[in-house]
Amino acid sequence: MSNVYYQEKFEDRHNGPRAEEAKEMLAFLDVDSLDQLIEQTVPSQIRAKNQLNLPSALSEVAYLEKVKQIAEKNKVFKSFIGQGYYDVNVPGVIQRNVLENPGWYTQYTPYQAEIAQGRLQALLNFQTAVSDLTGLEVANASLLDEATAAAEAMFMLYSARKNKNANVFLVTSNVYPQTLDVLQTRAIPFGVEIRVADITASNLTDDVFASFIQYPAADGSISDYKAFADSAHAKNISICVAADLMSLALLTPPGEWGADVVVGNSQRFGVPMGFGGPHAAFFATKDAYKRNIPGRIIGVTSDSNGNYALRMALQTREQHIRRDKASSNICTAQALLAIMASFYAVYHGPKGIKDIASRINDLAKLADKAIQSLGYEQTNKAYFDTLRFHVGDQAGTLKGEALDNELNFFYHEGTVGISIDETTTFEDIQTIVKVFAKIKGKAQSDVDLVALAKEEVSSIPSELVRRSAYLTHPIFNSYHSESEMLRYIKSLEVKDLSLCHSMIPLGSCTMKLNATTEMVPLTWARFGGLHPFAPVDQTSGYMQLINELNDWLSEITGFAKMSFQPNSGAQGEYAGLMVIRAYHESRSEGHRNVCLIPASAHGTNPASASMAGLKVVVVKCDERGNIDVADLKAKAEAHSEQLNSLMVTYPSTHGVFEEPIIEICQIVHDNGGQVYMDGANMNAQVGLTSPGFIGADVCHLNLHKTFCIPHGGGGPGMGPIGVAAHLVPFLPNHEIVEISGEQGISAVSAAPFGSASILVISHAYIAMMGGEGLTNATKTAILNANYIKARLENHYPVLYAGANGRCAHETILDCRAFKNFGIEVGDIAKRLMDYGFHAPTVSFPVAGTLMVEPTESESKAELDRFCDALIAIRKEIAAVEDGEADQKENVLKHAPHTAEVVTADEWNRTYSRRTAAYPLDYLKANKFWPSVGRVNDSQGDRMLICSCPSIEEYAEIEA
Structure with missing residues (x-):
């Protein structure tokens, strides 16, 4: 038969088991077909009668052509809109080796710290950069966006307020509109009143529990708020500031003039605008609030061998512990984007960041002088990057001229806002001046930009000029050539287990294939x-x-x-x-x-x-x-x-x-x-x-x-x-x-x-799978989960099953009985690292259990490898049960085993080095080594260090 109509199906690439493998798995489950398994699993009364009515599946090549045509409908004009979003230059070494690298983007949340030391270090770098730039002691590992970070700050300060009768959050009238919008939403359920007013001491009434300041303000102006902060603190009123992280390279950090909390968006640190996200928000605060801070905090501790190690500290899954009493519902962050921002800070270092900020400010000053020379009034006497010009009834005409030149400004009540970013060039200023000149009946050549650029002026008052150092840790001062940066990124990447290495079998987390074609248009x-x-x-x-x-x-x-x-x-x-x-x-x-x-x-x-x-x-x-x-x-x-x-x-x-x-x-x-x-x-x-x-x-x-x-x-x-x-x-x-x-x-x-x-990404997935492909993926996910259940249920009790003994897409293994012999479910999780696997979900939804979800993307070979590992671990547990191995000194209690430990000159364990490192033969061909031994959780919480420690600080922790 002719193959002229052949088209490769993406479905066959997405789903792991080949047809012959699926038959073997179905036979193992004692069913004749996949549809028979689904009938036994999904109650008949809820099964859909009709197939999904979706467009026919596209091949990967056809989808890329389709999405290219969609992308071309977007017009990318030069943006000077600002309002918290700025164009950036993404360093190529970061784009290629982080954003486009599955070794970074397929990792799971670092709950298993021993195989997540790379991203934990990158996130610690992020916390350190934020803490340094804001002038506050503690920062978290990112939140979702600036507006929701502001809302988290509002609630934290509301919960911690000394005057329990105060319910007013005083918000500057010069706030980003989107931030005010989100604050109003989040305030409603708690009866918090959002009072929008000028930031003056006279507005610090007795019913105010905290005040919110935009710095620089939404219109670009900057002011000295130290006296206001002092007045607020005298009345037990807290200060929350939303700050532009790049501006803090030049401006006095809010932590130095009285802020209790500083939030913002790190998007300017090398993350594209992306029509709104994703971007890593930041949240920094005083040490007094370190146990109230929302989201995740990366902390420093040591491992079982006394070496430097990192982990997620404090309330890493607080909502699962306190449930409706939790102070936040946050279950995720923007880790990948925080990692990109942290590498941006590492790559540029303090001098590079200051140079970028200074250039932004210099171009803003040049535009200010040039446009004012044409007869326009600029409202901001002090500013970092944003200008606001009065244009009155000429706003429409100016907007039309700007659009003709492919420029986007921010228009508001007869004014035009212009925000400069790191991508702005001298030529862009020329084009902007040309637009403003034309409205006045003049030409761009009427303004001598070269001469104006030589004039020394300041847009930042001396009292607001930053004098304190930042990014002083060696990490931010060591990797400024691309070779060194590339090696640093790779040195962290190899410490982390990702989908590049093996399946990540986490229940309720669905760690499936993230196909390259889905990622390309990003x-x-x-x-x-x-x-x-x-x-x-x-x-x-x-x-x-x-x-x-x-x-x-x-x-x-x-x-x-x-x-x-x-x-x-x-x-x-x-x-x-x-x-x-x-x-x-x-x-x-x-x-x-x-x-x-x-x-x-x-x-x-x-x-x-x-x-x-x-x-x-x-x-x-x-x-x-x-x-x-x-x-x-x-x-x-x-x-x-x-x-x-x-x-x-x-x-x-x-x-x-x-x-x-x-x-x-x-x-x-x-x-x-x-x-x-x-x-x-x-x-x-x-x-x-x-x-x-x-x-x-x-x-x-x-x-x-x-x-x-x-x-x-x-x-x-x-x-x-x-x-x-x-x-x-x-x-x-x-x-x-x-x-x-x-x-x-x-x-x-x-x-x-x-x-x-x-x-x-999701658009690509659905378009390339089509309705039939998506349905087959669901069936395959159920097949894979039931195959694992069937292979393991004679070794580990399975807690729950449906009416016909089937599970859905995940299954729960009961490990509670092992505790009678000193073996905790956490020991199994750590031992799995020696076998090259991330642990399933530990102790959720039932304490002492492992919840396994294989997804449809894993092949039978990978499922068997995982099952073989768990069966081998079960035999190791049996050795403890039978008294062949000691309850305290055994291979599970010492797991995971690092290369340093296994290759040490001395070996006094009761089991062999081979048992520690190569318990199954497949590991000889492809071994992933945990970079640290078992981390000390309690030590990390007792002595919380959540920025890159100095030698002196770490020596104190080791002691």
Whole structure:
């Protein structure tokens, strides 16, 4: 037969098992076909009757051609809009070796510190750079964006306020509009009043608990706030500052003039604008707040051999511990982007950063002098990079002329804002001057820019000039040639286990293939170079991509519409609950404030419910891990007058398709509530069923799980929400870019479409898989999980299964009995590193267990390798049980084993070096060595060091 119509299917590249392997796996499961396995796994009452109605799958080559045509519809004008987003020069050594490198973007969140030392060091560098530049003692490892970081600061200061009767957050009138928008959203559930006013001591009334300052201000002006901060502190009022990180190379850092918290966006440090994200926000604060700081903190400790080691410190998964009492629902960050920003700081160093900042300021001063010489009034007497000119009724004419020259400015009430960035050139200033000159009937040649450039003027008052040093640690002063930088990046990369090395079998985290073709368009200028507030006629490509993704995800979920604004899964939870809140209020039922949550739920669920102002009522689970329907019904009826919603994960957190899910949804609806479905486990639903079909009203999707956006070492993520038709009017809006109707809730994230640039990854995945391919991926994920379950259930008890003994896309191995012999589940996790694997999810949702999710992307060979490792470890445990190995001195308790330990001159262990390092033969050909021994968690929390330590500081820790 002729092959002229042959087209390679991306599906065959995405799914791991080959056809013959799948047959072997099905035979092992004693079923005749994949469809028979699905019938045994997915309850018949929820199985979709129709196939997904999606466009035919494209080949990788065809998709790249299609997305190239989409990208060309975006017009990348030179952006001088500013407002927190700036064009950048991404150093090639960072773009190629970090952003485009699966050794960096496929890593998981560094919960297993021993095989994550590289990204932990890069994130520690980020914390150090932020701490240095802001002038504060403690910084975290990134948050989602500047606006949500400001909201986290507001809540932290509100919770810590000394005057418990104070409920006013005093916000400068010169704030970024998107930040104010998000602050207003987050303030509503807690009864916090956002009072927008000038930053003057007279506005520090007794009902104010904290004040928020933009520095430089939204219009670009800079002021001295030291006296204001002193007045506030005298009244026990805290100061939060949103600062431009680049400006702090020249300006007095807020920590030196009285800020208690400094937040902002590190996007200027080498991360493209990307139509709004992803970008790493930062959060720095005083040492007094180090145990209140939201998000993740990387801390310094030592390992079992006394060597320097890093780990995530303090409340690394606080929401899973405190649940509805958690101070934040944050479950992810922007680790990959923080890593890029940290490498930018390392590569340029203090001198390079100051040179870039000075050049920005010099070009701003040149533009200021030139345009004022044409007769325009510039409002900012003191500024870093942003000018504001009065143009009155000429704004429209000037805008037209600017667009003709492919320039975007910021227009506001008869003024034109111009923000200079590191990509601005002398030639750009010439073009800007030409535009302003033409409006005055003059020519650019009428202004002698060369002469003006020689005039020495200052735009920063002496009292605001930075005098303190920053980035003084050797790390920021050692790697300034590309050779040295390349080697430094690689030296950290090799310390980390990623999907480049082996499967990462984490339950509820879906570490599947992040295909190269999906990633390629991400670095194209026509996606990376757009400002999120660019004129709509310049963003046609993004609008097409977003609209197509909206249609496809709506089809997949069974919902009417999506909102892409939430930029993490937890943000999606929060946004969904706020949409439900708005819906109830529209029906004069704003009193509905009870949220039912199963005891098995992800910890972010109750934390998000609390943030949305809801009262959490826990629903019991039965002995099989399923929702206790009788208890649910009783509690729904008992709270029927106040019932707001049910938050339910499906398949369940225990990895089971619960049979009565439709009945569960109906019970909630019958009692006036809405059903919020957590989409963490959507990888087991796509093409087989859907939240809308089951009966949910809203569901968030973790695009960084089911839809292939990489985890990036702990972020970026995207958590768009899909809603049923009656909730569409309440989807999030945005202060600057209108994306919803009049009833839409205010913004939940800074950018209108969240981290828009990474949406192209999910767009690519769906376009190349098609409806049939997506369904086959779901079936294969279920096959792989059940194969692992069948291979391991005679070695480890499996906790939960469905009615026919099948699991969904993940399975839970019970390790609790080993504790009787001194073996903890953590010991198994550490020993797996010696076998070259990241551990499954440890002790969640049940303490003392391992939750395994293989995903559809792993081959039978890789699944067998993983199972062989766990079976070998089970034999090692048996040796302890039988008394052949000591309960304290055994290979599990000493795991992981580093090359340094195994090759040491002395070896006094009760087992051989080969047992330690090469317990199975496959390791001889490809061994991943943990770079440190078991880290000391308690030491790291007792003596918290969360910036690059000096020799003296580290000596103190070792002591």
